[in-house]
Amino acid sequence: MPLINKTGSTAPRSAPSPSSLSVLRRALTVFFALDGFVFAGWVVRIPAIKEQTQASASGLGMALLGVSAGAVVTMTLTGRLCRRHGSGPVTVAGALLLAFGVTLPPLTHSALTLGLVLLVFGAAYGGINVAMNSAAVDVVAALGRPVMPTFHAAFSLGGMVGAGLGGIVAGHLSPTWHLLLLGAVTLLVTLATAPVLLRHPVPAPVRPEPAEGAATAPLAGRARALVAVFGLIAFCTAYGEGALADWGALHLQQDLAARPGTAAAGYAVFALAMTVGRLSGTALLERAGRTATLVGGGIVAAAGMLVGALAPSLWAALLGFAVTGLGLANLFPVAVERAGALTGPSGVATASTLGYGGMLLGPPAIGFMADWVSLPAALVSVAVLAGLAAGVGWGARGAARA
Numbered sequence: 001m002p003l004i005n006k007t008g009s010t011a012p013r014s015a016p017s018p019s020s021l022s023v024l025r026r027a028l029t030v031f032f033a034l035d036g037f038v039f040a041g042w043v044v045r046i047p048a049i050k051e052q053t054q055a056s057a058s059g060l061g062m063a064l065l066g067v068s069a070g071a072v073v074t075m076t077l078t079g080r081l082c083r084r085h086g087s088g089p090v091t092v093a094g095a096l097l098l099a100f101g102v103t104l105p106p107l108t109h110s111a112l113t114l115g116l117v118l119l120v121f122g123a124a125y126g127g128i129n130v131a132m133n134s135a136a137v138d139v140v141a142a143l144g145r146p147v148m149p150t151f152h153a154a155f156s157l158g159g160m161v162g163a164g165l166g167g168i169v170a171g172h173l174s175p176t177w178h179l180l181l182l183g184a185v186t187l188l189v190t191l192a193t194a195p196v197l198l199r200h201p202v203p204a205p206v207r208p209e210p211a212e213g214a215a216t217a218p219l220a221g222r223a224r225a226l227v228a229v230f231g232l233i234a235f236c237t238a239y240g241e242g243a244l245a246d247w248g249a250l251h252l253q254q255d256l257a258a259r260p261g262t263a264a265a266g267y268a269v270f271a272l273a274m275t276v277g278r279l280s281g282t283a284l285l286e287r288a289g290r291t292a293t294l295v296g297g298g299i300v301a302a303a304g305m306l307v308g309a310l311a312p313s314l315w316a317a318l319l320g321f322a323v324t325g326l327g328l329a330n331l332f333p334v335a336v337e338r339a340g341a342l343t344g345p346s347g348v349a350t351a352s353t354l355g356y357g358g359m360l361l362g363p364p365a366i367g368f369m370a371d372w373v374s375l376p377a378a379l380v381s382v383a384v385l386a387g388l389a390a391g392v393g394w395g396a397r398g399a400a401r402a
Contacts, residue, residue, distance in 0.1 A: 020200055025139055025147075027196035029154045031091055031132055034189050036158030038102050039125065040271065041182040043245040044166030044264040045106070045175045047253060052175070055111040057375075061367020064246065066115035068360035070122025071129075075356065078130035079349035087135040088197035092190060094128030099186035101125075106175035122360065130352045135202045137340035137348050142203040148333040149281025156278055156329070159245075160271035167264030223342045227350050229396045230342075233294060234335040234355025236389035237328050240301065240382040242359035244270050244308075247366050248321060251375050256314045266321055273322040277329025284330065290338065291397040293330050298390025301327025302383040309379035324382070331389055358385075 050060050081090045101121035108114040136151045162182075169178055245267055253263035277297075284293055301324050308320025332355055339351035362382075369378035 021139065021142055021203070023196055024135075024200045024202065025143075027193050027200075028091075028132060028135055028139065029151060030189065030193045031095060031128070031197075032136075032151045032154040033158035034095065034186060035098070035125075035128055035132065036155035036160075036271070037162040038098055038158075038182060038186055039245065040159040040162030040267060041166050041179065042102055042105065042121070043267060044163050044170065044249060045178060046246055047250055047260070047263070048170070048175045049105055049108075049114065050250075052106070053109060053111050053114050055114070056371070057367045058371045059111040061364040061370075063111045063115035063118060064360075064363045064367065066118030067122035067125065068357070068364065070119040070124075071126025071356060071360050072122075072353065074123040074126040075130050075349065075353040078127050079134070079346060081127075082131055082134050087131045087138070087202050088200070090131040091128055091135060092194040092197055094124055094131055095186065095190040095194075097124035098128055099183045099190060102186065103180050103183040106179050126353075126356060126360075129356050130349055133336050133352050134340070134348045135197075137337055138202045140337060141341070145282065146285040146337070147282050148337040149278040149285070149330050152329075152333045153275050153278030153281070156271045156274035156325075160268050160275055163264055163268040163271055167261045167268065170260050170264060223347075226396065227339045227343055227347045228354075229392060230335040230339045231351040231354030233389045233392055234332050234339075234351050235358035236298075236385040236392075237301075237331040237335070238355045238357075238359035239362035239365075239385050240305065240324065240328055241274075241332075242362040243366050243379060243382050244321060244324065245359075246363035247370075247375065247379065248308075251309075251379060252314060252317060255374075255376055256312075256317060258314050262314070266318060269318050270321040270325040273325030274329045277326045278333065281330040281333065285334070290334050291393060293334060294393030295390045297327045297329065297331050298386050298388075298393060299327070301331075301386035302390070303327075305383035305386060306380065309376045309383070324386075327386065331393075 046060075053060075053063070055063060078090060078094075097120070101117075101124045104117035104120060105114060108117055132151070136148060140146065140148050166178070173181075248266040248270065249263040252258040252266045253260060258266075281293075288296070304320050304323025304325075304327055306320070308317050308324055311317045311320055336348060336351045336355065339347035341347070343350075366375070366378045366381070369381065
């Protein structure tokens with residue numbers, strides 16, 4: 001992303017070598033996978049944490065607002081930190097804080113204390129995600145190919161593995177031991193991978209200067225408006241991902257009588273489908289283009305979530321989760337990459353904040369709606385927002401081309 005690592009000097013930086021870019025891309029991929037692994041390990045233990053704290057659905061929703069609050073505060077600062085210190089060091093710092101934050105939730109015994117410790121977890125989660133996406137946008141620009149979905153495929157793969165292992169150990173390890181081990185793994189992987197990001201600065205692509213006399217103010221205003229549009233698409237997409245992560249297992253267990261291990265498999269199925277969709281995302285974008293990817297993905301996700309939320313059988317719900325994952329797979333990566341291409345660091349920060357705000361605000365909203373109506377009816381909101389993302393993507397097609 002332009003100027004993301006600039007520290008005040010205006011001297012041009014030499015272009016990174018292909019080997020350096022390859023090493024940097026692999027290291028970033030590890031951090032994306034680690035982030036998904038940690039997040040999934042936490043969410044599959046939410047039913048046990050809910051029981052431990054004896055929180056109601058709305059009480060749990062309020063506690064989850066701690067994640068949202070911590071993340072939003074950190075996201076607003078991360079862009080500045082990346083510009084001052086570089087996105088690589090900020091990514092490493094976020095991973096270290098994440099290793100500590102994920103161990104705290106099982107130590108609580110009330111919804112209030114759970115919400116307080118989730119402030120720390122949310123701060124780490126928000127910071128590392130903005131920093132990673134900022135670095136990834138720069139690498140995509142340096143490579144000259146739409147490979148952003150591959151980074152998010154690593155996140156989904158990490159989520160799938162984390163959810164799968166979480167389901168396996170749910171019947172054998174307490175949440176305390178499970179999340180403590182998760183924190184230890186996070187720390188070890190971070191210490192092993194951090195030197196790459198610290199020794200290989202993220203490339204800062206140079207933007208061409210506008211022609212002399214060009215009216216830059218209207219163009220800048222239009223670019224900012226488009227960033228908000230792509231941020232809205234990211235919000236709708238991440239809302240669904242957060243809702244399925246935090247409430248999918250509980251829906252299967254509570255409404256469809258699934259056992260804890262099977263319920264945990266719900267998010268694993270969703271994450272696997274997202275991984276498959278994102279691994280094929282670069283080819284899809286090169287063939288169909290961004291508009292078709294956004295619109296088609298939103299429609300598919302809306303249909304899948306209607307099935308996942310309202311189906312009367314466990315297997316039909318799992319199928320709906322899988323279709324939803326395929327539909328949502330490439331919406332967030334495309335939205336963040338386009339925002340970064342339009343306005344650089346501020347674009348990534350804005351779209352990421354809106355996007356992960358959707359992921360973090362969605363679960364509490366689902367909790368409140370579940371108390372008012374029912375959990376299946378609340379999950380229908382995921383389908384509504386997926387359809388909205390498709391409509392917004394279609395409506396912005398002309399402006400985006402301009």
